[in-house]
Every structure is written in C-alpha cells, then in structure tokens.
Amino acid sequence: MRTIAHIRTATGPLLALVLLAACAAPAHHAIPRDDASIPEPAYDDAGDYVWSDGAYYMSIYQVRKLLDGNWLLRKIGLLPKEEAANIDRVGEVADSSWFANRHARQRLSPEALARGPGSGIPPSGPWTVIKAKAIGLSPGFVATDELGRRLFVKFDPPDYPGMGTNADVIMSRLLHAAGYHVPEYYQVAIDPDLLTLRPEATIPGKYKVPRPMTRDDLDRILAAAPRDREGRILGNVSIGLPGIPTGAFSFLGSRPDDPNDTIRHEDRRELRGLRVIMAWFNNADARHGNTLDTYIEEEGRRFLKHHLIDFSGALGSANFRPKQPSEGHDYYFDPRTVGGSLAALGLWVKPWERQKFTLFPEIGLFAAEPFTPVGWRGYYPNPAFEKMTARDAFWAAAIVTAFTDDDIRALVRTGYFPTPGAEDHLIRTLIARRDTIGRYWFDVTRINPLDEMTVQALPDGRQELGFRDLGVERGYADAAATLYRYRVEGGDFEMTPAPRIPLPAADRRLSLTIQTSRDGGDHWGRAVTVTLEPDNGGFSVYQITR
Amino acid sequence: MRGLARLARPAAWLLVLAVALPAVAQEDQPPAPPSPPSQEEDDERPSFWKRSPSRLLELPRYLLELPWYPIEQLLNVSERVDLPNRIRDLFYFNDERTAGWFPNIVYSSSEDVEGLGLSLFHHNLFGRQQEADAAFIYKARDQLLVRGAYTINPTPGHPIFFKAQAAYVHDNEVPIYVRAVGGSIIPGADTTLSDRSSYAARRTGAGVTAGRQITAGLDLSTHLRGFRAKVTQGGPGFPPLPAGLAGLGEEIGMIGGGVGVVWDRRDSRLRPFIGALVTAEVEALAAPHADDDGTRFGYTRYRLEAQELIPLFKPHRMLVLRQTLHRVDRLGSGEIPFYELPVLDFVENLRSFDRNRFQDRGALTVSVEYHYPIWRTWDAVLFVDAGEVFDHYADIAIDAVQLSEGAAIRFMTDNRLLFVLQYGIGREGDQFLFSFQQFF
Numbered sequence: 012m013r014t015i016a017h018i019r020t021a022t023g024p025l026l027a028l029v030l031l032a033a034c035a036a037p038a039h040h041a042i043p044r045d046d047a048s049i050p051e052p053a054y055d056d057a058g059d060y061v062w063s064d065g066a067y068y069m070s071i072y073q074v075r076k077l078l079d080g081n082w083l084l085r086k087i088g089l090l091p092k093e094e095a096a097n098i099d100r101v102g103e104v105a106d107s108s109w110f111a112n113r114h115a116r117q118r119l120s121p122e123a124l125a126r127g128p129g130s131g132i133p134p135s136g137p138w139t140v141i142k143a144k145a146i147g148l149s150p151g152f153v154a155t156d157e158l159g160r161r162l163f164v165k166f167d168p169p170d171y172p173g174m175g176t177n178a179d180v181i182m183s184r185l186l187h188a189a190g191y192h193v194p195e196y197y198q199v200a201i202d203p204d205l206l207t208l209r210p211e212a213t214i215p216g217k218y219k220v221p222r223p224m225t226r227d228d229l230d231r232i233l234a235a236a237p238r239d240r241e242g243r244i245l246g247n248v249s250i251g252l253p254g255i256p257t258g259a260f261s262f263l264g265s266r267p268d269d270p271n272d273t274i275r276h277e278d279r280r281e282l283r284g285l286r287v288i289m290a291w292f293n294n295a296d297a298r299h300g301n302t303l304d305t306y307i308e309e310e311g312r313r314f315l316k317h318h319l320i321d322f323s324g325a326l327g328s329a330n331f332r333p334k335q336p337s338e339g340h341d342y343y344f345d346p347r348t349v350g351g352s353l354a355a356l357g358l359w360v361k362p363w364e365r366q367k368f369t370l371f372p373e374i375g376l377f378a379a380e381p382f383t384p385v386g387w388r389g390y391y392p393n394p395a396f397e398k399m400t401a402r403d404a405f406w407a408a409a410i411v412t413a414f415t416d417d418d419i420r421a422l423v424r425t426g427y428f429p430t431p432g433a434e435d436h437l438i439r440t441l442i443a444r445r446d447t448i449g450r451y452w453f454d455v456t457r458i459n460p461l462d463e464m465t466v467q468a469l470p471d472g473r474q475e476l477g478f479r480d481l482g483v484e485r486g487y488a489d490a491a492a493t494l495y496r497y498r499v500e501g502g503d504f505e506m507t508p509a510p511r512i513p514l515p516a517a518d519r520r521l522s523l524t525i526q527t528s529r530d531g532g533d534h535w536g537r538a539v540t541v542t543l544e545p546d547n548g549g550f551s552v553y554q555i556t557r
Numbered sequence: 558m559r560g561l562a563r564l565a566r567p568a569a570w571l572l573v574l575a576v577a578l579p580a581v582a583q584e585d586q587p588p589a590p591p592s593p594p595s596q597e598e599d600d601e602r603p604s605f606w607k608r609s610p611s612r613l614l615e616l617p618r619y620l621l622e623l624p625w626y627p628i629e630q631l632l633n634v635s636e637r638v639d640l641p642n643r644i645r646d647l648f649y650f651n652d653e654r655t656a657g658w659f660p661n662i663v664y665s666s667s668e669d670v671e672g673l674g675l676s677l678f679h680h681n682l683f684g685r686q687q688e689a690d691a692a693f694i695y696k697a698r699d700q701l702l703v704r705g706a707y708t709i710n711p712t713p714g715h716p717i718f719f720k721a722q723a724a725y726v727h728d729n730e731v732p733i734y735v736r737a738v739g740g741s742i743i744p745g746a747d748t749t750l751s752d753r754s755s756y757a758a759r760r761t762g763a764g765v766t767a768g769r770q771i772t773a774g775l776d777l778s779t780h781l782r783g784f785r786a787k788v789t790q791g792g793p794g795f796p797p798l799p800a801g802l803a804g805l806g807e808e809i810g811m812i813g814g815g816v817g818v819v820w821d822r823r824d825s826r827l828r829p830f831i832g833a834l835v836t837a838e839v840e841a842l843a844a845p846h847a848d849d850d851g852t853r854f855g856y857t858r859y860r861l862e863a864q865e866l867i868p869l870f871k872p873h874r875m876l877v878l879r880q881t882l883h884r885v886d887r888l889g890s891g892e893i894p895f896y897e898l899p900v901l902d903f904v905e906n907l908r909s910f911d912r913n914r915f916q917d918r919g920a921l922t923v924s925v926e927y928h929y930p931i932w933r934t935w936d937a938v939l940f941v942d943a944g945e946v947f948d949h950y951a952d953i954a955i956d957a958v959q960l961s962e963g964a965a966i967r968f969m970t971d972n973r974l975l976f977v978l979q980y981g982i983g984r985e986g987d988q989f990l991f992s993f994q995q996f997f
Binding site: 075 | 611613614615617618620621622625628629632633635636637638639641642643869870871872874927929930931932933935937939966
C-alpha cells in the first residue's frame with residue numbers, strides 16, 4: 012500500500028505537468044522582420060564543426076530528446092507535431108534574410124536558371140593567390156581577381172574531374188532558384204601563368220599550422236588537380252559573398268548575437284523543408300559547417316544574411332571520392348542500423364546493399380533507385396531535418412516539383428560532362444528522384460496537395476474557390492479519376508471533378524473542408540481546411556490548415 | 558585486471574544504452590500527417606500551432622547539455638588544431654606513417670589470458686615494403702610475451718619471401734589439466750575442471766622461413782626453428798603436476814625444420830568474402846643431446862588447416878567452414894615435452910573453454926562461422942566450434958566432441974589492427990574475450 016501511495020504521490024505532479032503542457036494556450040504571433048539594423052556580430056571561427064556536430068547529433072542530441080517531456084508527449088501523440096514557426100496563415104514562407112520565393116512562385120527562364128545567383132560569367136585571370144584552402148577535404152586556394160573579388164578555388168580528385176564541381180555548380184543554381192541564398196559557383200580552366208602568389212600568402216602546414224606558401228606549394232596543388240581533355244586545369248571557383256563573413260549558422264537554436272534571429276532555426280520551414288531538396292540532390296553534407304552568415308548592408312540597413320555554401324557533397328560526390336552506396340541512406344553511425352543489423356543476424360538487407368549503379372567520373376555514385384524521400388539521410392542527423400513535418404515537406408515538394416524536365420536540363424547543362432551518357436544519366440536521375448518526391452508527398456493519404464487557393468468572382472456575381480491540385484498538375488495523379496468533395500461548416504459533403512468550389516453568400520467567416528479522391532470517390536484522403544473571410548463584398552482566403 | 562573485470566558488466570550496459578537510446582530517439586520516420594480537423598475546432602485553430610507547450614518539461618534535457626558543453630569546445634578546438642592527427646602521429650615515428658607503435662590490449666574472463674603491451678613496427682624498410690615487427694604483452698602476475706619478426710614480402714618481380722621471427726615467453730602460471738591415475742598420467746579429453754594444475758615456463762624460440770610464391774596465392778616454404786624451454790612446477794594454489802610428465806623440471810633445447818604450403822584463394826586478406834585458405838605444415842624437431850637421465854626428446858608435428866568461405870548473399874553474408882588437424886608424434890624413441898602437445902581452448906578453436914583446457918597428441922576441430930556486416934567494416938560472427946583432443950586416431954569418438962557456441966564482433970584496420978569482442982558458451986561455462994592488437 013505504501014508503494015501505491017508513493018506512486019500516487021508521484022503521479023499527481025506528473026499528471027499536472029502533462030496537463031499543463033497539453034493545455035497550454037495556442038499562440039498567435041506575427042512573423043517578425045529579420046532585416047532590421049543590428050550591431051556587427053563577432054566572427055565565429057570555431058571551424059568546420061564536423062567533429063562536434065557529428066558527435067552531438069549522432070549521440071547526445073538523440074538521448075537529449077528522451078529527456079524532453081514535450082518530445083515524449085509528442086512521440087506518444089498527446090501533443091501535436093511541432094509546426095514551423097515562420098509560416099503565414101496559408102503555410103507559406105515570406106521573403107527574408109534566409110529565403111526568397113523564386114521559381115516555385117514566379118517561374119525563372121532557362122537562362123536565369125543557368126545563370127544562378129550571379130552574372131553567370133565565370134571570373135577570369137589574372138588572379139593573386141592569397142592563401143591555400145584551410146578547411147574542407149578538397150585541395151585549393153583563395154585568390155583575388157582584378158575586380159578585387161575574393162575567389163575560393165578548389166579542385167576535384169584527379170580521377171574524377173568535374174565530380175564535386177558539377178555538384179557545386181548545379182546545386183547552387185538549383186538552390187538559388189528554389190529560394191535559398193547561395194554563392195556563385197563556376198567551373199573554370201585555370202592557366203597557371205595567370206596566377207601570382209602574394210608574398211604573405213600562407214598554407215596550412217603540419218597540424219594546420221600556417222606557414223608561408225611558396226610557388227612550389229601552389230604548383231603541387233595545381234599538379235594534383237584534374238585536367239580536361241585539352242589538358243587544362245579544371246578548377247571550381249566560387250565568388251566570395253558580399254558583406255562581412257560572421258561564421259556558420261547552426262541548424263539548432265538561434266544566434267544569440269543577432270537580435271533579428273528570433274525563430275529557432277530548427278523551426279524554420281525553409282530549413283526543415285531543405286531536407287526534401289537535399290534528398291533530391293543527395294547532398295549528404297548539408298550541415299552546420301556548410302553554411303555562412305554575412306553581415307551586409309541593404310537599403311541603409313545592416314543585418315545578417317544567411318547562406319548555404321559548399322555543395323560538393325551533392326549528387327554522387329563525397330568531396331574527395333565518389334559516394335559509397337550507403338551514403339545518402341545511412342548516417343555515418345546510426346545506432347538503429349547497427350543495432351538492427353546486429354539483431355537481424357544479417358537477414359536485414361538494406362536496399363542500398365544490392366544497389367546496381369553506373370559510376371560516371373564526373374558524377375560519382377548517384378542513382379534513382381533505391382531512393383525514398385523519407386529514408387534519405389545525410390552524413391549525420393540534422394535537427395531541422397528531423398523536425399520536418401508533412402506540411403514542411405509538402406511546401407518543399409511543391410518547390411522541387413516546380414522544376415520541369417526542361418528546367419532540370421537547363422541546370423544540368425551548366426556542368427561538365429566529358430563522358431558520353433553522363434549528362435543524360437544525371438538528367439534522368441534527377442527527373443526520377445523529383446518524381447519520387449512528388450508521388451510521395453502529394454499522396455492524398457499523407458497530405459492534401461491542393462495549393463494556391465484563390466477566390467474568383469463569376470460573371471453572375473457568385474464566387475468560387477479555385478485551387479491547383481499539384482498531384483494532377485505535375486503528373487502524379489490521374490485527373491480523370493480525381494474527385495474533390497467539400498463541405499461548408501458542418502454541412503453535407505458535395506462532390507466536384509473540377510478544382511473549383513462554388514461559395515455560398517455570407518458576411519461572416521466560412522470554413523471549408525476539402526478532401527480529394529484519386530479513385531473516383533471510393534477512398535478519400537486527408538482534408539485541407541480553408542478559412543474564408545469577408546472581403547469587399549466577397550471572400551478572401553484567410554487561412555489554410557492541412 | 559580484476560578491476561577491469563568488475564567494470565565489464567557496467568561497461569556492457571553502457572554500450573547497450575549508448576546504442577539503444579539514440580536508436581529509440583531518432584525520429585526520421587515518415588512524418589505522420591495530423592488527423593483532419595473536426596468542424597468544431599476549425600474556427601479555433603491557430604494559424605500555426607504552438608511550438609513549445611511547456612518549457613518546464615524540457616528542463617531535464619539540460620542534464621546532458623551542461624556536461625556536453627566542454628566536450629563540444631574541446632572537439633572544436635581539436636578540429637582547429639588538428640588534434641586527431643597530432644594524436645595519430647603519437648603512434649608513428651615518421652611522416653609517412655610506415656613506422657610506429659600501437660598498444661596491445663587483451664582481456665578475457667579467463668584470468669590466464671589478459672595483459673597490456675605494445676607493438677613496434679616498420680612496414681616499409683629500405684623503401685622496399687620490407688617489414689619489421691616487435692611486440693610484447695605483459696601481465697602483472699609474471700607473464701610476459703615478447704615476439705619479433707622481420708619479413709620480406711614477395712613482389713611481382715621477386716617471388717621469394719623470407720621471414721625471421723623470435724619469441725620469448727615467461728609465464729609462472731600456465732594452466733594445465735592433467736590427472737594421474739595409478740602410474741599413468743591422463744591428459745586431454747578425460748580430464749575435468751578439478752584436474753587443473755599449473756606450471757611455470759620460460760621459453761625462447763626463433764625460426765626462419767624462406768619460400769617462393771609459385772603463383773598468385775600459392776606459396777611453398779621451408780623453415781628452420783628451435784627453442785629452449787625450462788618448465789617447472791607452477792605456483793601455489795593448485796595441486797602439483799605428476800612427476801612423470803615429460804619435460805617437467807628440465808631445461809630442453811630442440812631444433813628442427815620442415816616445409817609448408819599455403820594456398821590462399823581468398824579475395825581479400827583484411828575482409829575476405831569468397832575463396833579458400835589451406836595451410837599445411839610438417840616439421841620434425843629433436844633435442845641434440847639426451848638430458849641428465851638419458852631421455853631424448855624428439856617429435857614430428859603436422860598441422861593442417863582449411864578454411865572455405867561460402868558467400869551466402871552479397872554483401873558480406875557468408876559462412877566460414879574451418880577444419881584443423883594438429884598432431885605430434887614421437888620421432889623414433891624420442892619423448893614429446895608435454896607443453897608441446899596440441900591445445901584446444903578459447904583461443905585455439907574451442908572458444909568457450911579455459912586456456913589450455915584440452916591437450917593431447919592430436920587435436921581436431923571443425924568450426925562453422927556465419928559472418929554478417931553490422932557497420933561499415935565491422936562484422937558480427939555467430940560460431941559453433943566442435944573439437945576434441947586424442948591420443949590415437951582410433952580414440953576419436955563422437956561422444957568426446959566438445960562444443961562451443963557464441964558470437965563475436967570483429968574488424969581489422971588497414972594497419973592490421975585487429976579488434977575482437979567474443980563471447981563463447983559451452984559445457985564448462987562461458988568465456989569473454991576482448992582483444993585489440995596488431996596482427997602479424
């Protein structure tokens with residue numbers, strides 16, 4: 012009895028905590044602007060973070076979640092999943108220092124896609140080498156051109172010319188079109204005679220201790236660089252971002268020295284949804300060390316702008332070698348995989364273990380199969396990716412599938428593909444992976460893929476709600492077998508085969524629930540609820556809840 | 558070492574927790590969409606849901622954050638100052654990392670096999686990939702093993718190979734299971750755990766092997782070797798050995814030679830998946846002089862081992878069948894020193910039995926191992942060993958076969974550092990072995 016009394020004693024506060032957590036009032040808050048002037052933050056030069064991040068996210072972070080009562084309550088379904096904190100009422104992300112809506116909202120031309128974030132014109136020599144590359148696995152150097160721009164030059168492994176560079180060049184253009192802030196990347200032929208070594212140039216010596224850089228050092232770097240068929244040295248050049256670099260941003264938490272940074276990064280939809288885009292391009296190296304904040308000035312305001320950098324771990328490249336079959340499917344150390352493999356006595360054969368692939372030197376190991384959007388993994392867990400919800404993924408899948416086959420061709424053609432069939436392989440693989448993403452995230456059993464809802468006035472004065480069914484529009488569902496059913500408030504469901512719903516007259520807010528069927532009405536998928544509010548005698552979309 | 562034993566169980570639990578807890582917590586399952594909202598809650602639903610229902614419930618996680626902070630700083634500094642390479646270079650004597658040292662650690666649940674030591678190596682002598690290795694394992698309780706080897710490997714243009722090796726063993730308590738019944742001494746299969754005794758041994762041995770690579774994977778060799786050993790009664794705590802054991806209480810020197818053949822059809826030496834390995838060795842050793850009471854020592858030895866690697870399915874799920882036969886016979890009227898008899902124990906193919914558990918003139922084992930990958934270059938192994946020792950071939954009987962079952966985790970690095978975590982179960986209990994040492 013005493014034990015029971017103890018349990019009761021302990022249960023009371025626990026229940027109170029659970030109730031306290033579960034009954035917390037919902038918050039309405041405006042998404043703050045993040046481009047107000049701030050003092051210049053200190054430069055964070057902790058390094059590449061790969062050791063601390065890797066160790067933390069593969070072990071401590073996973074155990075830490077078990078000590079988080081909210082996480083446990085969410086895990087057992089007592090609390091809803093934590094939604095992104097920087098979305099508007101229709102689930103969109105506003106333009107900010109993190110993201111700018113581009114191709115998915117306003118289509119870019121093939122030329123603009125190929126141009127990427129800059130002018131599209133590669134920097135040419137002469138260059139002055141100011142130091143050797145200090146971070147990362149690829150050899151390279153930092154130089155300045157005649158315009159005074161800082162150039163980051165790196166080289167692929169000699170046996171894989173174009174592998175990491177293609178990943179950088181193509182993915183930077185893709186991410187820019189998707190809406191992220193990225194540097195310009197170019198593939199250039201480097202003439203050693205146009206390189207001058209600055210006298211005070213340094214190179215990381217033994218144990219990364221800088222020492223004076225000599226012409227021999229530079230020649231050694233160039234000698235190990237890959238060459239094209241004409242024997243020219245192939246370099247991967249990115250142009251330094253404008254502003255003052257202030258270090259990398261973490262995918263967890265926020266920057267304490269940035270007053271504009273009020274939303275935890277793992278709760279930003281564009282960072283959570285980035286998982287879908289990185290899965291598409293198999294950029295397993297999407298991590299803290301491959302980001303950069305710069306302190307910039309725009310329209311008289313000085314604030315931090317947040318960039319993604321270094322994509323040479325995308326496609327089939329693992330920077331200094333082609334990816335191994337497991338990369339993109341397993342974390343470097345995944346206790347679930349190790350424990351599961353141990354317990355399964357070898358009977359658990361991971362799909363990638365039997366992968367058949369073609370390895371092109373300029374692409375590495377990049378295939379359409381096996382690939383599942385939710386089964387994709389980076390080198391180690393990313394907290395923003397882990398918190399991605401179906402709505403974050405839908406938002407990102409809408410961006411991914413906005414790239415047509417021609418868009419993908421335009422992007423891929425910015426790369427370097429001397430091997431016959433390589434370019435075509437990459438295009439086909441990207442199209443196939445994009446479609447896998449579209450089919451998965453536009454499946455009505457996961458989320459209702461109705462988008463861009465607008466109220467239109469009809470000539471007879473009535474109003475209707477129009478929308479785009481991304482599943483049908485992007486070719487992942489059969490329009491002929493698709494039906495929509497809807498009801499206003501608590502009324503009866505009505506059906507329509509067209510993406511238009513007539514609206515009743517009312518002078519108050521209306522709530523409209525829509526479901527979609529892909530089999531002529533036998534089965535209905537998840538609902539999307541649209542709240543309409545009176546607006547100039549008609550309605551406008553006030554809120555969308557998926 | 559007893560301290561290590563006490564730590565083994567909590568360490569094992571920590572290992573389980575370290576693997577299991579993160580596995581539970583990783584949340585990369587497909588994000589489940591929320592249930593469709595009911596009509597009643599539609600009007601009240603906020604534009605975006607509450608992010609953190611209660612900060613209070615998050616507090617316990619800071620238990621981990623606080624101790625992590627200094628570790629994080631250390632890791633960041635390590636990365637900046639290249640600490641991993643600085644530490645790695647502590648194990649090497651040259652920038653090419655061809656010469657250096659590694660620690661050797663052996664720990665087992667059998668107190669007779671455990672120790673610490675180090676290996677010294679140079680794997681590119683004279684720039685010709687010739688190898689020199691030396692190692693020792695020291696156990697505090699009067700047990701020391703020192704060995705060294707110099708190897709000239711065959712190269713495409715030079716098929717001759719050569720290896721010289723030497724070893725010194727000093728062990729004041731080598732276990733042995735032997736029973737005296739009447740005037741005769743019974744070793745081997747008929748002994749029980751209560752027959753355990755021990756002896757002290759000092760032994761120095763050396764040998765040279767020279768051979769030729771006939772084709773890729775087929776080596777023929779000849780060798781000369783000799784040793785000098787002095788074996789006496791072991792320490793207190795166990796019954797003394799019967800006085801009639803050949804070689805007990807004497808200092809014996811023996812010398813001899815033999816021939817060997819190695820047929821290696823495995824696809825890799827570090828982590829093979831398919832192929833076979835057959836080794837055979839025959840030798841004869843004799844003492845040049847009779848001892849004080851006129852006894853002459855001399856014996857012939859042959860040892861056969863065959864491994865077949867049977868791939869079950871790719872990648873790296875395979876069966877390994879291993880058969881060994883080890884036999885010594887008198888050379889003429891020569892006696893066989895008892896410590897030269899073949900052994901079956903937890904390091905010699907019967908992995909649940911104590912060190913030197915079974916000894917006789919012949920030892921026969923059959924093992925079946927199932928290997929499967931668990932992580933990158935790490936393999937798990939399930940094994941069943943069957944073996945018996947015998948005096949004459951006619952004594953081999955199915956009911957004398959001893960069985961061990963168990964599991965192991967193992968990997969070998971490019972530098973031939975072999976890591977083994979092994980647990981064997983059998984009729985006389987279980988044996989745990991942890992070994993991390995350079996293999997040569």
